[in-house]
Amino acid sequence: MGGDFGPRSIVQASLACLSATPSLHLTLVGQPSLLEELIHGQSAADRARLTIVAASEVITMDEKPAQALRGKPDSSMRVALELLRDGKVQACVSAGNTGALMALSRFVLKTLPGIDRPAMVAAIPTQTGYCQLLDLGANVDCSAEHLLQFAVMGSVAAQTLGIARPRVALLNIGTEDIKGNQQVKLAATLLQAARGINYIGFIEGDGLYRGEADVVVCDGFVGNILLKSSEGLATMIAARIEALFKKNFASRAVGALALPLMKRLQADLAPARHNGASFLGLQGIVVKSHGSAGVQGFQSAIQRALIEIQENLPERLHGRLEELLS
């Protein structure tokens, strides 16, 4: 029921995913009459794999997490997470209020042993491939211990994506030991002592894009600002290039060559917006689709949840955490 555009695009994305993936079963949680109306006319075959579960309340986008936790026992978000906890579904995808989703996920699903706070992670494109950046905004005011936990989770997530020995770095304002705030200096000490993590030290904002690490760890405030400023910058550069190609008559034809690249890059740079971000560290799979995601964005988030189900991400995370943190 959440997201900037409400359930309409979520239902559309769900129907598209059902058509594309014959083994998929989806459960929509929300107000049945509204949802029925939106899926009206769907073919009988796909309809059989689509279940509606009633939830009478909706958490709004500006609601405080504490309010969402205490005040709305029958919210669509909470009911969906309870279905996941009770094993009736295998993953939960939401485009709703991030803070509320995080608070409810922690409360309903609980975190994995050794993890205080789940983190949001997404793949950021670099000059050499991708890096997993976390946290992207689920946690502000993190301690050094939280950053250590993010590092462990990010490392394991990168391993499930096929990187044997992920290079893990802490985002900082310099690479020398004396640089940074107290939080990041202390986290470096903890990471140096951590077993089983290929900690390579501090990384700066430009080093991230040069591809110097596979996993980059920071608190949610910094990660969110890095992500969103990158989206904004990519958009600005695309606009400037578009303007350049329009200005010059001779170049207009060639603009067609550069623009698709820029568009793809923009999508690449907005992974949280386009593909969803995963919550790591929960006893269950939760994917957060961006609030302003359209139909395609929400489809990508469902796809991501499917991959995490196939990869058994929480189980693998649990196993590695026991080894690493014990």
Place this chain on the structure above:
Amino acid sequence: MGGDFGPRSIVQASLACLSATPSLHLTLVGQPSLLEELIHGQSAADRARLTIVAASEVITMDEKPAQALRGKPDSSMRVALELLRDGKVQACVSAGNTGALMALSRFVLKTLPGIDRPAMVAAIPTQTGYCQLLDLGANVDCSAEHLLQFAVMGSVAAQTLGIARPRVALLNIGTEDIKGNQQVKLAATLLQAARGINYIGFIEGDGLYRGEADVVVCDGFVGNILLKSSEGLATMIAARIEALFKKNFASRAVGALALPLMKRLQADLAPARHNGASFLGLQGIVVKSHGSAGVQGFQSAIQRALIEIQENLPERLHGRLEELLS
């Protein structure tokens, strides 16, 4: 004597500035024999406007600020700042250790009344022009009061650049009141109550590049990471476009059209590297050239100092601070 390339490019930049600006007098502070060797052969006319002041010590790039303060009374950086304090020069430009320059500036020059900590500011390109972003890395672990002071200083700096009523925003991970860490929420409360500041609320990373504010305020940790990740991203995009234009034979000729734009944009996006960043809030003009700045970069930093002298920036800042903070 500082910077990643030592005094060679600084001397070259100084000589170029002397030729370009007949009214300019420069004082080089450092080891006289080395400096004399580097300026050897300069024409007599320009040489008359170039003074060398001896300083026997050099602060290295990885030295701790406290060490620089206590251990080296005759460092080139300190002697240069003392010349400024004593009115023998009108501005100080350095490519050295940022933390040491900040600590020594505060100690030697003192801050303006009402300012606890100077901030580093540079102009960041946006879709509609430029915004002044501060702090860029001089201060980590800032309090809400420091962010308020940065806002006041940034607003005044933008005014001296010709913006009558600068829109001042706080960088945050959302625009709703409930978003962000404690520091930024408290700073918002302080800014709402501050007189004479056109505070427009929170801004996100993408809003900054959309040009939604003239002054964007954040702590030095966040600002530095935003700046450097933007530099890294711009470089990555330029590399990808270059590769695209090289791949396709027909497009190679047109690549020549797009690349100069990308190069200029990269320079735009690296204002601290290319043009230097100003320290605001001191009783004197200090411009920090990036450690890895080449000859052109250091020239730009000298130019920036010249403008600040012409604009009487510290005086104007002092006057406005008295009005705003009294």
